[in-house]
Amino acid sequence: MGAKGQPLDVGRATRTIPDGLRRAVAARGGGCEYPGCGRPPSWCEVHHIVPWQEGGETAIHNSVMICRVHHRLLHHSEWVVQLSDGLPEFIPPMWIDPQRRPRAAPRPHAHAC
Numbered sequence: 001m002g003a004k005g006q007p008l009d010v011g012r013a014t015r016t017i018p019d020g021l022r023r024a025v026a027a028r029g030g031g032c033e034y035p036g037c038g039r040p041p042s043w044c045e046v047h048h049i050v051p052w053q054e055g056g057e058t059a060i061h062n063s064v065m066i067c068r069v070h071h072r073l074l075h076h077s078e079w080v081v082q083l084s085d086g087l088p089e090f091i092p093p094m095w096i097d098p099q100r101r102p103r104a105a106p107r108p109h110a111h112a113c
């Protein structure tokens with residue numbers, strides 16, 4: 001459960017992202033989680049990593065916050081997103097990186113002194 005008792009994991013109950021889940025994903029990434037993007041949450045949508053129609057859950061472990069530009073990129077190209085240790089990483093298409101090495105965004109808190 002998140003702040004104010006709002007669920008962060010509604011499983012298969014609804015495809016719609018509850019406000020509490022959206023806030024939790026925004027807090028994790030600080031905005032678009034595509035490496036090097038950094039657009040703020042107001043520009044972003046919450047994307048189901050495993051698509052809803054393929055059985056993906058509406059839960060933080062199946063969610064990534066992504067701006068409209070990169071959301072379109074994910075849906076219309078060979079980019080793949082997955083979670084590694086709870087943090088999103090993006091796997092580029094073969095034509096960008098033949099070895100398809102995952103790329104992770106720098107974490108907003110990683111540079112705190």
Ligand SMILES: [Zn+2]
Nearest residue numbers: 032037067070
């Ligand atoms: Zn973006």
